[in-house]
Amino acid sequence: MKRWLLGALLAALAASAVAQAPLPWSDDEVKAIARHGPWPPPAPSDPSNRVAGMPNAIVLGEHLFNEPRLSADGAMSCATCHVAGRDWGDGRAKAMGRRELDRRTPSLWNVGYAHWFGWDGAGDSLWSQSIRPILDPREMAGDAARVAGLLREGKALACGYERAFGHRPNGDDEKLLVDAAKALAAFQATLVSPRTPFDAFRDALVAGDREAAARYPLAAQRGLKIFIEANCAACHFGPRFTNGEFGDVGIPFFTRPGEVDSGRLDGLGKLANSTFNLLGKHNDDASGASALRTRHVQRLHSNFGEFRVPSLRQLGSGPFMHNGHFATLEDVVKHYSEVNPDRLHSDALPLVRPLALTSEQSADLIAFLRTLSAEAPPRPTPPPLCP
Ligand code: HEC
Ligand code: HEC
Numbered sequence: 001m002k003r004w005l006l007g008a009l010l011a012a013l014a015a016s017a018v019a020q021a022p023l024p025w026s027d028d029e030v031k032a033i034a035r036h037g038p039w040p041p042p043a044p045s046d047p048s049n050r051v052a053g054m055p056n057a058i059v060l061g062e063h064l065f066n067e068p069r070l071s072a073d074g075a076m077s078c079a080t081c082h083v084a085g086r087d088w089g090d091g092r093a094k095a096m097g098r099r100e101l102d103r104r105t106p107s108l109w110n111v112g113y114a115h116w117f118g119w120d121g122a123g124d125s126l127w128s129q130s131i132r133p134i135l136d137p138r139e140m141a142g143d144a145a146r147v148a149g150l151l152r153e154g155k156a157l158a159c160g161y162e163r164a165f166g167h168r169p170n171g172d173d174e175k176l177l178v179d180a181a182k183a184l185a186a187f188q189a190t191l192v193s194p195r196t197p198f199d200a201f202r203d204a205l206v207a208g209d210r211e212a213a214a215r216y217p218l219a220a221q222r223g224l225k226i227f228i229e230a231n232c233a234a235c236h237f238g239p240r241f242t243n244g245e246f247g248d249v250g251i252p253f254f255t256r257p258g259e260v261d262s263g264r265l266d267g268l269g270k271l272a273n274s275t276f277n278l279l280g281k282h283n284d285d286a287s288g289a290s291a292l293r294t295r296h297v298q299r300l301h302s303n304f305g306e307f308r309v310p311s312l313r314q315l316g317s318g319p320f321m322h323n324g325h326f327a328t329l330e331d332v333v334k335h336y337s338e339v340n341p342d343r344l345h346s347d348a349l350p351l352v353r354p355l356a357l358t359s360e361q362s363a364d365l366i367a368f369l370r371t372l373s374a375e376a377p378p379r380p381t382p383p384p385l386c387p
Helices: 003-017 027-034 056-067 126-135 144-153 155-165 171-188 197-208 219-229 264-273 289-296 329-338 360-372
Strands: 254-256
Touching: 003 264, 027 197, 056 155, 056 171, 126 171, 144 155, 144 171, 155 171, 197 219, 219 360, 329 360
Parallel strands: none
Antiparallel strands: none
């Protein structure tokens, strides 16, 4: 037998001999892991948006998402910053609009399942959040008249509007701006991230299928134990690995000398003052139930320095945190390993404590975090607005 062939055979034998078993998992651990699934969840619903989930609105929304004429200089669309092939972000530490912004462009994966939007929760619906970049002078610098004009006069867009809303574009400029945002929201709510190796493991564990569970790499299993032990799920909870709320993990928040980004505290002020919040007239939900959270939220001093807990699915290659403070996942894990609870800005009960991980443990935790991602199929070209 040829030497190389023998070697290959021996290697294959050795690999099968150590065919791994899953680590032992207690009932409580299995319960904790089960709460991070199943994936994908049922499609999101949004009673505040009368065209949510409607196929023709989704098509219109995708065209608007790629439409640079929504911006003042006709050069910037949503897709300029939320790039399909980059997990709907831009890979920059801070977003680049007409000038550099103070925050990172968040991924739009699974955004339809959120209830607060933006790093500071200044939006309480996906459609109101979609209006913000259109009007922001630092971003698309557009206005309601421009958007309304496009819908009324842009031939294909007017036809796409009619198919989505069931009538010709009508109403004042502000109403048409909101309708455009509702179509944008219908599209974005379809962006659901793919199933991952973690999901296969989670389902196997819940089903008691040891053989399938054993296919999940041991390093990731060890990392998952650390994730549970450290109670990361206090904030990174549920199938999306976020509770959708806000937290402070001690990321410096100076934007430039003498200026801070107070996060949630400022976001709550903006939310209360917005014409487009769920308490306003543009909410399509006659029952008013969708506005409950907004009605009862309180602005507390402890909100100072809090930012929205990001999902840990499709983490990508960074940078990370609201301001891109960390370039790599290694840096993030080092932060959690060494964080000084006295440095937390928020005076809420601290939920993070220094983990003092060894380098092996850090590598395991990172191996686990990487299994929360999978390659997404490339985005097909959207169907025409008016076939
Ligand atoms: C200049 C880059 C840029 C452009 C253009 C842009 N965005 Fe964003 N987007 C951001 C940044 C930065 C944030 C975070 C904002 C914040 O926290 O204040 C964000 C946040 C969001 C969010 C909230 C996501 C979440 O997880 O809370 C949604 C939804 C969104 N953008 C949709 C859009 C849509 C729709 C458009 C086009 C109408 C658009 N964006 C245009 C940079 C951009
Ligand atoms: C107190 C709630 C809380 C706990 C507990 C917590 N996190 Fe976070 N995590 C956050 C918040 C909030 C951010 C964003 C902070 C910011 O942008 O300033 C974040 C950011 C991250 C990010 C970066 C994600 C991104 O897209 O930028 C990772 C990775 C992460 N956390 C992992 C973990 C791990 C691992 C643990 C457990 C060791 C953990 N977190 C514990 C609240 C928490």
